[in-house]
Amino acid sequence: MSPRSAETNRELREQSRRRILDAALELFAERGYGGASVAQIADRAGVARGLVSYYFPAKERLLEELLTEAMFGIFGLVAPAPEETTADERLAGLIDRVLLTASRTVPLQRLVLCLMLQPATRGVYVRVEASHAAELTAFEDAIRSIFTERGAPDPALEEVLLRSVLEGVVFKLAVYPDTYPLEAVRRRVYAIYDLSPAGPLLPDEPDRPADRLRS
Template sequence: MPRSADANKEMREESRQKILAAALAVFAEKGYNGATITEITKRAGVSRGLASYYFPNKHLLVDELLDAYLDGVAAIIDIPGTADERLAGIIDGVLSGLLNNLPVQGVILALVVQPSTHPIFAEVEARKDERLVRIEDSLRELFTERGAADPAVEEIMLRSVLEGVVYKAAVYGPQYPVEPVRQWLYRMYDLPEPKGTLAGVEPPPVTRLRASERGY
């Protein structure tokens, strides 16, 4: 019996997601320049022809990954509630992403800052400019509600601090003290103390951060 159009569409999307997941894994192991479409195809368990149909080159793979990353940022920002509730939700959303998808965060960070892939990120940002402006304006409105003297600077600093946290967590992996950092951010922004922890367990004491040869 022939598959329905919906079933075919679902299978195509499943194949695309397998390819993207494989690309993230290979980029994490070998970097953008060291990765090949052949290796990504093998890791995904799909034919080279199918992979090339969706993504004829690595550039398009990176474009898709960064596009999804920016959509994820937008989803974290677009939460309801008071200004304080929204700010707490943004902090928790970013830190939960670290706990749940730390290797992915590290790969995305590398793709953003590497000289060979940063121009692709710039292209994605330019294409998503309208959405990014809405994100920036939403954050600035949040800080306006909180009585900030310069909401634009507050928006830039929040993003800078959170991106710095992502960078450090990507470098130091599971030893990075996510929960103590969360509590520090709540205090810095004078938010009510969080109830419970993101991981559901009490964090270990903070130690000195040292990079592992094995990474994360």
């Protein structure tokens, strides 16, 4: 049998690393960060405990990696599609990408919200955020450039307000996924920014009326 190539070995290592991260994400979601052990993560991933420690010397490193992935996923949402050439089109596209991603990743959104806020993990989130300050600034500036092009007198304030609105939507959607009127809220956000109406974000999902949010 011929020896494996360096590329094959690299792919196998990446697959093992990915299994470990996915297992950690599942267990943190199920049991909380404090309730999930490295041994349980290894068992869920189907690897030896030593392999987990090889890639991630401490459980906190797993958390850092997951938070980094989530953060860069958010950064990527600001990149416009090729057809988004005007500021209005870029703003509408950003709104839709945020809402669509949130609707498809409710368990992940719940976990990230918890990890950002819990006393045991808040410090790790702050550290990860600080270590990617340049990327975060570029993300903020990309949104601010949209509002600059739209003629807003204070693009920085508009960026903060838009993110507050969208993050509030994501939070409520994570808590009330079965009763949240996502399409109606999306239309209202469009109206706030005087954007042209668009087709449904999720054509196969019911267009729920705004009612009382209940679990």
